[in-house]
Amino acid sequence: MKILTAAQTREADAYTIREEGISSTDLMERAAKAFTGWFENKFQPSEEVHVFCGPGNNGGDGLAAARLLHERKYKVQPYIVGDVSKASDDFNVNLKRLPQELQPIHVEQPSAVPELTDTACVVDALFGTGLNRPVTGLYGEVIRKLNSSGATITSIDIPSGLYSDSQTPEEGAITRANYTISFELPKLAFLLPQHENFVGEWHVVPIGLSQKFIAEAKSDLYCTKQEDVQQFLKPRKKFSHKGLYGHALLLCGGYGKMGAAVLAARACLRSGIGLLTVQVPQAGYPILQTAVPEAMTLTDKNRKHLSELPLEIDKFDVIGIGPGIGTERVTKTAIGQLLATTSHPIVLDADAINIVGASEKLKAQLFKKKLIFTPHPKEFERLVGKVKNDYDRMQHLREFCQEYGCYVALKGSHTAIGTPEGKVHFNTTGNAGLATGGTGDALTGVITALVGQKYTLEEACRLGVFVHGLAADLALQTVGDIAMTASDVIDHLPRAFLHLTQPLP
Numbered sequence: 001m002k003i004l005t006a007a008q009t010r011e012a013d014a015y016t017i018r019e020e021g022i023s024s025t026d027l028m029e030r031a032a033k034a035f036t037g038w039f040e041n042k043f044q045p046s047e048e049v050h051v052f053c054g055p056g057n058n059g060g061d062g063l064a065a066a067r068l069l070h071e072r073k074y075k076v077q078p079y080i081v082g083d084v085s086k087a088s089d090d091f092n093v094n095l096k097r098l099p100q101e102l103q104p105i106h107v108e109q110p111s112a113v114p115e116l117t118d119t120a121c122v123v124d125a126l127f128g129t130g131l132n133r134p135v136t137g138l139y140g141e142v143i144r145k146l147n148s149s150g151a152t153i154t155s156i157d158i159p160s161g162l163y164s165d166s167q168t169p170e171e172g173a174i175t176r177a178n179y180t181i182s183f184e185l186p187k188l189a190f191l192l193p194q195h196e197n198f199v200g201e202w203h204v205v206p207i208g209l210s211q212k213f214i215a216e217a218k219s220d221l222y223c224t225k226q227e228d229v230q231q232f233l234k235p236r237k238k239f240s241h242k243g244l245y246g247h248a249l250l251l252c253g254g255y256g257k258m259g260a261a262v263l264a265a266r267a268c269l270r271s272g273i274g275l276l277t278v279q280v281p282q283a284g285y286p287i288l289q290t291a292v293p294e295a296m297t298l299t300d301k302n303r304k305h306l307s308e309l310p311l312e313i314d315k316f317d318v319i320g321i322g323p324g325i326g327t328e329r330v331t332k333t334a335i336g337q338l339l340a341t342t343s344h345p346i347v348l349d350a351d352a353i354n355i356v357g358a359s360e361k362l363k364a365q366l367f368k369k370k371l372i373f374t375p376h377p378k379e380f381e382r383l384v385g386k387v388k389n390d391y392d393r394m395q396h397l398r399e400f401c402q403e404y405g406c407y408v409a410l411k412g413s414h415t416a417i418g419t420p421e422g423k424v425h426f427n428t429t430g431n432a433g434l435a436t437g438g439t440g441d442a443l444t445g446v447i448t449a450l451v452g453q454k455y456t457l458e459e460a461c462r463l464g465v466f467v468h469g470l471a472a473d474l475a476l477q478t479v480g481d482i483a484m485t486a487s488d489v490i491d492h493l494p495r496a497f498l499h500l501t502q503p504l505p
Contacts, residue, residue, distance in 0.1 A: 323444055
């Protein structure tokens with residue numbers, strides 16, 4: 001699913017209007033009906049609904065939604081904020097459509113905003129995606145009053161004051177929505193951590209925008225959904241054997257962190273790898289042999305740290321390295337040897353990323369390699385340097401992937417996968433239960449297994465991140481997000497893969 005800019009979304013609106021021979025007001029009515037349909041499923045007619053509208057098309061959406069909710073027996077009060085002398089044509093059409101008993105209150109001073117209880121519902125329709133300046137003055141005061149009211153706020157299309165695809169100036173007020181209902185496609189702003197307190201829980205509702213326009217629109221930003229990963233999921237044939245599904249090598253573990261190797265190995269096996277070998281420091285040998293009997297275990301000459309590569313490294317199809325290995329000098333040397341000598345695909349996580357990020361010499365060895373990095377935000381900054389905000393981080397992600405020809409799965413609530421072509425794929429599965437130690441080790445195992453099974457590096461990243469998050473979503477149903485552990489995620493990987501083999505409802 002593509003993510004379009006605000007300008008492209010306006011073009012999609014105009015294209016749809018021309019293609020279908022409808023008016024802009026007709027399309028606005030579609031959007032209002034889609035919003036109202038979602039609202040009806042969430043809130044009861046017994047709850048008071050206060051709809052705050054600006055003078056533009058977003059305000060027109062709000063007026064249309066107020067009318068439709070009134071027809072559905074909700075107790076609705078619309079408000080018009082500011083000067084309507086320059087209101088948009090579609091706003092004026094919907095203002096005239098309001099029934100006599102639903103006349104709006106004009107808000108020309110912040111004091112005109114009533115004291116709202118925490119049981120009230122507010123619909124935010126002050127500003128949409130066309131905003132190009134900070135929200136200050138009367139509008140800013142109204143937004144701040146609504147934010148402090150305690151009412152449940154639902155924003156139409158985007159929270160008022162928030163830019164959809166660029167950094168919002170700090171001086172402007174932004175609605176802190178509990179829910180945001182976007183039309184047809186999500187906005188880039190929804191997917192960035194810095195906007196969590198503004199966007200809240202977001203949903204996309206279809207309004208019939210031209211699929212032809214969307215298909216032809218140029219974008220480097222995408223959301224990965226289930227139907228996307230199902231397209232390249234590889235079914236197994238009846239006459240299969242383990243040799244067909246790859247032999248992976250995991251270089252993991254260190255003294256006191258052998259659990260990381262166990263988690264990565266278990267996740268790798270649960271993700272379909274045919275054969276798995278794990279090399280660990282000597283202290284880890286009995287642990288791996290006991291905890292992961294399906295894996296073969298090699299021991300490093302060093303008792304506590306990774307310090308060498310296997311002699312027969314060429315027999316492996318993919319190498320995963322990083323979980324629990326530490327940053328000892330001998331380990332840095334081993335990683336340097338790995339980058340210098342192997343042509344195999346490599347998945348780098350955790351301390352392997354930290355080691356590479358701290359060495360310009362190692363970075364120089366990244367070119368023309370088949371590499372996947374799986375950093376969390378701090379590890380990513382060790383690769384690229386400090387970033388100013390999430391938009392800056394996305395730009396660094398693109399530039400790093402393009403410069404080194406690699407893939408990066410930048411972990412987060414919507415893990416962002418950067419590609420050598422400069423594209424970014426945002427994931428749509430997962431929950432807060434993943435915010436616990438070991439889940440990143442599990443992801444390393446999942447992606448390593450998929451690369452070993454001859455998925456392309458992009459497919460392995462997108463499918464791996466999606467199924468890892470899906471496993472967490474399935475685990476959420478039984479253990480919740482507070483008590484979830486990495487082992488819970490791994491235990492639910494079979495159900496996640498099975499889920500992907502089922503047709504969409």
